[in-house]
Amino acid sequence: xxxxxxxxxxxxxxxxxxxxxxxxxxxxxxxxxxxxxxxxxxxxxxxxxxxxxxxxxxxxxxxxxxxxxxxxxxxxxxxxxxxxxxxxxxxxxxxxxxxxxxxxxxxxxxxxxxxxxxxxxxxxxxxxxxxxxxxxxxxxxxxxx
Amino acid sequence: xxxxxxxxxxxxxxxxxxxxxxxxxxxxxxxxxxxxxxxxxxxxxxxxxxxxxxxxxxxxxxxxxxxxxxxxxxxxxxxxxxxxxxxxxxxxxxxxxxxxxxxxxxxxxxxxxxxxxxxxxxxxxxxxxxxxxxxxxxxxxxxxx
DNA sequence: GATGAAACCTAACCTTT
DNA sequence: AAAGGTTAGGTTTCATC
Numbered sequence: 324x325x326x327x328x329x330x331x332x333x334x335x336x337x338x339x340x341x342x343x344x345x346x347x348x349x350x351x352x353x354x355x356x357x358x359x360x361x362x363x364x365x366x367x368x369x370x371x372x373x374x375x376x377x378x379x380x381x382x383x384x385x386x387x388x389x390x391x392x393x394x395x396x397x398x399x400x401x402x403x404x405x406x407x408x409x410x411x412x413x414x415x416x417x418x419x420x421x422x423x424x425x426x427x428x429x430x431x432x433x434x435x436x437x438x439x440x441x442x443x444x445x446x447x448x449x450x451x452x453x454x455x456x457x458x459x460x461x462x463x464x465x466x467x468x
Numbered sequence: 469x470x471x472x473x474x475x476x477x478x479x480x481x482x483x484x485x486x487x488x489x490x491x492x493x494x495x496x497x498x499x500x501x502x503x504x505x506x507x508x509x510x511x512x513x514x515x516x517x518x519x520x521x522x523x524x525x526x527x528x529x530x531x532x533x534x535x536x537x538x539x540x541x542x543x544x545x546x547x548x549x550x551x552x553x554x555x556x557x558x559x560x561x562x563x564x565x566x567x568x569x570x571x572x573x574x575x576x577x578x579x580x581x582x583x584x585x586x587x588x589x590x591x592x593x594x595x596x597x598x599x600x601x602x603x604x605x606x607x608x609x610x611x612x613x
Numbered sequence: 614g615a616t617g618a619a620a621c622c623t624a625a626c627c628t629t630t
Numbered sequence: 631a632a633a634g635g636t637t638a639g640g641t642t643t644c645a646t647c
Contacts, residue, residue, distance in 0.1 A: 324526060332520060332522055332527075335519070335520040336519050336520050336522075337517070337519075338517065338518055339484040339485060339517075339518035339519050339520050340484060340518045342641090342642065342643085343642075343643075343644095344641095344642075344643095352614095353614055353615080354642080354643080354644095355614070355615080355643085355644075355645095356614070358643075368523060369523050370520055370521070370522060370523075371521040371522065371523060372482075372483065372484075373483055373484035373485045373518065373519070373520055373521070374480070374481050374482075374483075374484050374518070374519060374520075374521055375477060375480040375481050375484050375515055375517070375518055375519075376515070376516040376517045376519055377477055377481075377515060377516065378513055378514050378515075378516060381469060381514050387562070389534065389564065400604075400605050403607055404607045404608070407607055407608055408608065413608055413610070414610045415606075415608055415609055415610065415611055416606075416607040416608040417532070417603040417604065417605060417606045417607055417608075418603070418604040418605050418607065419534065419603055419604060420601055420602045420604060421599075421600070421601040421602075423601065425607065426534050426603075427608075454566075455565075455566075456564035456565055456566040456568065456571055457564060457565045457566075458562040458563070458571075459545075459562065459563040459564060459565060460545050460562060460563050461560075461561075461562045462545060462548055462549045462562055462570065463549070463552055463553065463558055463559075463560060463562075463572075464516075464560055465558070465559050465560065466560055466611050487620085487621065487622085488621080488622070488623095489620090489621075489622095497634075498634065498635055498636080499621085499622080500622090500623080500624085500634080500635075500636080501633075501634050501635075503622075503623075504634085
């Protein structure tokens, strides 16, 4: 993982279908040298895969929300994980510093479906309450999701 | 967006570098028909781009934070977008319902780098203050990011 | 990094509905 | 018209040196 590997990954991030020669021109390497590096990055697990970014509206997952989770007493990350794993609408979740115990990102077809999913989270005995912020307009999306 | 388009996207999701002929064999179309459909999906904005999934640990972006943004007066989503677009550490951002004007997800090497990035956001005249929650442990990751 | 054979992409043209 | 198939060329990939 040197400077050139990072350059190659940056290029692939912008366009995973770019040709080896094009990438090589950017990072100052021949096409075959670029291919050897990419093959190695994939073999080593640095690159996990090549994927496509799709308009969420088309996917039927237009409604997104950031949800803060507040629990009763002390809950271990393992317990939280078990509770959240069963809700497919949860796209991302993590324990956090600050007031809340965890922050959860959810995606669903519409607000109704989102509320249903939220109800599943709230149903857990350890969950005291939640605070949701529904996304109105997406400003930046640099993840593949 | 018929059944075949969805099939093509599913294939691309698994491997964005797959050849047109390979995809065609899966969905029952010739290579050129597949290319025409993919070109159309990109032109129509259904496919936003092709990207790479990288092991976050290797990338040195281990530290993540959810940041609530509070602005002075009224700020348009367009203005917000302009402010946030210049900070590469921002992975996702959107305007939201509730108290905050926007929620921003950031990723950086460590807490120091995160603070630097946060400072760049705060530097904007329209930003009044921010409230950050640093991720302690990731519980669920269903996005490609 | 260069080479050459094989595979692939791409655009033009033709056929089908 | 709109969508798919076929073909031919130029280009890219990929193993080998």
